[in-house]
Amino acid sequence: NNTEMPSTNEKSVIEALADFYEKSPICGETKSELERISNDQNKKSLFREEITYVTSFGHQLIGITWRSFQNLVGRPQPWIKQ
Structure with a gap:
């Protein structure tokens, strides 16, 4: 890692450039x-839009539960190994 401190002459040039830019x-x-x-x-974070889903949370939960049940009945071995 080649990180050296600038010499006083380089430091004055750096400071002069920083002052010029400022x-x-x-x-x-x-x-x-x-x-x-x-x-x-900041304005966008204060007024977040509410996300509306086409299917309700309950409907999605029932679908996931049913699919998990079907996987358990159809292929019980992966569930038993866990």
Whole structure:
């Protein structure tokens, strides 16, 4: 792993570039866009849509129970091994 600490000269260049970017209009635009996206996601999480299924939970439960019963009667060996 070749992670070395930057020298003081490199550090000053890095800091100068960071300061230049922070003062640039691109930085401001990026921050405002990120805030807008964050706010949109917060709104979406507050107003979650209710998922409606075509078949009710009870109907699905009965179907799964019946299928499991048929598998047990038709092929009992996998159930017995467990």
